[in-house]
Amino acid sequence: MDGDVAAEGRRGRRGRDARRAGRAEADRAPATPYIARKVPLTEVLSAEGLALIEANAETILAEIGVDFRDDAEAIRLWREAGAEVQGERVRLPRGLARHLLKTAPAHFTQHARNPARSVEIGGDNTVFAPVYGPPFVRDLEGGRRYGTIEDFRNFVKLAYVSPHLHHSGGTVCEPVDLPVNKRHLDMVYSHIRYSDKPFMGSVTAASRAADSVRMAELVFGADVVAANTVLVNLINCNSPLVLDGTMLGALRIYAATNQACIVSPFILAGAMSPVTAAGTLAQLLAEAMAGMAFTQLVRPGAPVVFGTFVSAVSMQSGAPTFGSPEGAQMLVAAAQLARRLGVPFRSGGSLTASKMPDAQAAYESANTLQPTVQAGVNFVLHACGWLEGGLCAGYEKFVMDADQLGMAAVYARGIDLGEAAQALDAIREVGPGSHYLGATHTREHFETAFYRSALADNNSVEQWEADGSHDMAARAHALWKRQLAAYEAPPLDPGIDEALQSFMAERKAAEPDSNV
């Protein structure tokens, strides 16, 4: 279709009712600030297979148990709940974890400071959040380097301007230029100041989790925070079968204040779990159930998410691999296990071991993102920006993945079967041997017809060569630079800003800088 047709389409577009006499299988308009999936789920295990994994997880919990380390309060709570406790080892009688999880909500709202951006986590919904945790950043111009608070702010801004990201995330990169014991303040502040999307709290110490809650109270009001979930927080298990004191401390702060914990076994199969999918699934289910059940001991009804980060190590080098078929199988199976447990599920993303935004990065990321979306993952951390097995956040990769997230959303909305979409009149009008480029139906619908990639080059080879023969990474470099240059911060009440600044100043003055 050439530009003339597009212009003609705009002129000729009649304001007639978008009446839908036919049935609509899916509503194409994104009415929610997250994905409300309309297509059927992809599965990989039968009900019988899932029951086998569940039985094995119960065996692991009952016979082997899970270590709850350096947290006397956790041990006390477990003893009270009827677990068999020896030192830090907690063995859960069959059925106890599943019983405790009956109080966990099937879905919950995470409120954003802009109510239009609040997200519903669980059910048929999918929320995309950016990369989490990399100490390094990379872009085509500056190469690979340690992340700084400026990089952190840049990624928050890029997530804010992307219509395809529903969440601002958490540690979008480590601001290594700030002291470890204080950087959480600047990270949480950056999410609040430079975005109005929902965000994550700090988990690196109980005191930092408490600071996160306090800052949220300054933004939302203490009464709102007491009654609602405004923070989602990543609690990793130390697989195999350990929850450490740092994570337990943060978990207890968040669960007690009704903020959401994502309890995530972090597993490279072959190293932290058996070298098979079935063994890994049983172990990760046991770990997730133990950690999630513990949130319900702290506060029955506290929102909790079944998290899974699972990949395989290379059996040749010991290095983590991503985008593997076994990783996809385990992701889809874990989503099935979470649904049977009745809790929201976190996994997936755009994962890769590649060091640069090349074809390896794209294949591996797509191989993770596709099962993520098709398995109905509810909260997708690392949805964009991942490089190098999570050690590095890539600027070009960030906007390349974001474009893919936009496509995933269109896929998940399903096929419109309304009368206009059925297009029988158009087929009658055009008939055999002609074309649809100038057809009335085409002119009326082309503007919303197909997803428009911001980065794909669909031109002829001649045009592409005339444009400089750039690869996608080069186009992505230009795009994120344009996006940052055009960024405008969302409004923030000056009184709230001041309160946040003075809280941060006070907390920073309270102790010397430290890098632990």
Added chain:
Amino acid sequence: MDGDVAAEGRRGRRGRDARRAGRAEADRAPATPYIARKVPLTEVLSAEGLALIEANAETILAEIGVDFRDDAEAIRLWREAGAEVQGERVRLPRGLARHLLKTAPAHFTQHARNPARSVEIGGDNTVFAPVYGPPFVRDLEGGRRYGTIEDFRNFVKLAYVSPHLHHSGGTVCEPVDLPVNKRHLDMVYSHIRYSDKPFMGSVTAASRAADSVRMAELVFGADVVAANTVLVNLINCNSPLVLDGTMLGALRIYAATNQACIVSPFILAGAMSPVTAAGTLAQLLAEAMAGMAFTQLVRPGAPVVFGTFVSAVSMQSGAPTFGSPEGAQMLVAAAQLARRLGVPFRSGGSLTASKMPDAQAAYESANTLQPTVQAGVNFVLHACGWLEGGLCAGYEKFVMDADQLGMAAVYARGIDLGEAAQALDAIREVGPGSHYLGATHTREHFETAFYRSALADNNSVEQWEADGSHDMAARAHALWKRQLAAYEAPPLDPGIDEALQSFMAERKAAEPDSNV
């Protein structure tokens, strides 16, 4: 895992029975020279939605009709079958096409000259065949250029040596250095001489289809060809709603000799079909049903495949786009329609509009390949090597995609739930807080545990830099060169070779070179 553990594993690997006391959800060993899928299918439309599309397709066939051009015999057969014929326009009363298709087999065997490589097309099976049709080729060293018979042979050899390709394909590239009216002889010969996998016949003229059958008879024996399917052949529709004389001529030759036709609407939605998925699906179903039903008029019981090549044009430039969410939706929905019709289905591949093997090529290819595999496509043309919307066959892209096909096969085999895979003893042995790298179970299973990519770099950034900071395309360049250098032709009976050579010489001498 380091090299020592690997070596130890080999030494320590005991020859104990691979007894499977537990239930196995899937058999991981590839017992067939194609993929026998064990995982559930992905779907995108409900039964109600599919019925709506089917009703619209019947409306199109009955009210609008399909043009069968330049083929008086086709018109005669349709008139006899009860269609309403006006000139070349054939209108099929509701239900006629579906009724005629009752004689089409649900699946069939395509025999290879090496019986161990014969493939089963249909049912739960998936067969991967390489790129088809590009006039240009590209590699990192030689750049983009017209394809030659040497390139053609190279791609046949690369498909032969890859364990992930089940089929040698057809026009892996156009050998532009040979005259159009004779190149089909060298193409078919190359598939026979340089591979022993199943292959495709020529469709560019009825006489060339007949030559393809004759050459197959020289290889398999005329009696074998008469009783079996040894050729699969791509019959494209001229969408919208036209089958032209060239394609009909080839179709009639193949169907009459019991060779398989893939009747494929070739649709860029917005240009050759309505700008919506629902409209496009109804049209492509109508086209496929009309063409497939025609094969049953020629010879009831002839093997036929429901083909679909569907993508969207850019509504900005008119250029074809690939890897789009709408393309994936239409692919999955068409697979559902084919299953309801009870015939094998062809679609998918590793499609991209990118001019080079960059991230765009990989995202788009993965976005096509994943739904292809998950929707249970039976015959996957363009499974590897596609660049530039099909105008160019890429050497690096060929081996990069082939690596992805290997991963897809592992995914499709599903999760092993046998007792050894459940690994409960391993979890007991390791317990909380340790690791699995040296565990007995790991040592016994690591060699077959995870798919090993030939091209992914999973090393540390330091190691990757020490190795030259190569992207995947550079590694792919080295790989295909190594593969071609190591290629050894499969044995071919010298008598058969001589018969083929003399048939070709005779046919070439029979008419002057021509480029039509």
